[in-house]
Amino acid sequence: MVETQPARRATNAGPGRLLIAVYLLFAIAATSRAGLQIATKFDEAPVAYLLSALAALIYIVAAVGLARAGHTGRRVALACCSVELVGVVAVGILSVVDKDLFPDETVWSQFGSGYGYIPLVLPVLGLFWLWRTRRDPA
Secondary structure (H helix, E strand, C coil): CCCCCCCECCCCCCHHHHHHHHHHHHHHHHHHHHHHHHHHHHHHCHHHHHHHHHHHHHHHHHHHHHHHCCHHHHHHHHHHHHHHHHHHHHHHHHHHHCHHHCCCCCCCHHHHHHHCCHHHHHHHHHHHHHHHCCECCC
C-alpha cells in the first residue's frame, strides 16, 4: 500500500475566486492611484506615493499567487499577505501617530481608512484562506 499525502484544496476555487477578484480590484486601484501621483506630484510626498506603488505590486503578486494555487503560488501568496499585513499595520500606526511623515495618503494610511479599511482586512482574509485551504488532515 502506498501512502499519499492529503491533497491541498485549491486557493482559486470557491470563495478564493472572490478573494482574487478583490485583490485584482485593489491592484488596479492602487496602481492607478500611485501611477497618477508619481507622474503628477511625486515631489510632494514621494514616500507616500512609493508606498502606494509597493502596495499595488503586492496586490498584483498576491492575486497571481492565489490564482496559481500550486505550492509556489501558495508560498508567494503567503509571503505577500504577510508583508501586506505588516505594512498596513506599520503604515497605519505611523500615519496616525505622526501625520507629518505622510503629507499625502497612501493606500495603507490610517489602516486603509480611505478604502473602507479593506486594506487591513484583506491580508487577514488572505492568510485565513491560505490556512483554510492547507492540506486536509489525514
